[in-house]
Amino acid sequence: MIAVSRSPTAADAPAEVVLTGDLRRPARLTVAALLSWPQHGARVTFECAGSGIRRHRFTGPRLHDVLTAADPVFDPTRRKDRLRFLIAVRGADGHHALLSWAEIDPDFGRAPVLLAVSLDGTPLDGTGPQLVLPQDRCGARYVSGIEAIRVDGGYAAWH
Ligand SMILES: Nc1nc2c(c(=O)[nH]1)N[C@H]1C(S)=C(S)[C@@H](COP(=O)(O)O)O[C@H]1N2
Numbered sequence: 001m002i003a004v005s006r007s008p009t010a011a012d013a014p015a016e017v018v019l020t021g022d023l024r025r026p027a028r029l030t031v032a033a034l035l036s037w038p039q040h041g042a043r044v045t046f047e048c049a050g051s052g053i054r055r056h057r058f059t060g061p062r063l064h065d066v067l068t069a070a071d072p073v074f075d076p077t078r079r080k081d082r083l084r085f086l087i088a089v090r091g092a093d094g095h096h097a098l099l100s101w102a103e104i105d106p107d108f109g110r111a112p113v114l115l116a117v118s119l120d121g122t123p124l125d126g127t128g129p130q131l132v133l134p135q136d137r138c139g140a141r142y143v144s145g146i147e148a149i150r151v152d153g154g155y156a157a158w159h
Pocket residue numbers: 047048049054091092093094095138139140141142143144145
């Protein structure tokens with residue numbers, strides 16, 4: 001999909017997502033910046049405990065592609081090194097979900113998780129990207145308005 005570029009004003013400044021934690025290249029990215037990775041589409045159905053069955057269309061880059069570019073501090077050639085890494089995704093309202101690195105790693109769980117830049121055809125520049133997990137039955141991990149993603153390999157010291 002094509003993103004319409006516009007000059008931001010104070011009233012609709014583009015949201016930014018911070019990539020932080022155990023990364024060699026931490027970053028601050030706007031939704032527009034997320035268009036520089038290959039874009040994927042997903043048509044998803046999930047159930048919400050409160051509002052029942054929901055259907056949506058999303059587009060955006062793979063979370064794995066975006067986080068790989070931020071260069072996590074594991075040795076990418078050693079598969080076992082990646083298994084202790086966690087990914088914490090936080091929305092601006094404090095809603096929070098954890099994934100394991102292995103869950104989205106093409107060598108392990110291969111979940112096609114997206115960092116969506118559009119929802120049902122509407123760009124998410126103002127609210128921030130949304131986590132999309134086509135494998136989830138329930139909608140609770142579809143964190144919207146993402147403001148930070150933290151990669152944590154801290155379990156290295158846990159023995
Ligand atoms: N930031 C944020 N994202 C969130 C939530 C939330 O409370 N805050 N609720 C989740 C839940 S429980 C569901 S079911 C879906 C609902 O998405 P929809 O109402 O857009 O279909 O959003 C998810 N994403």
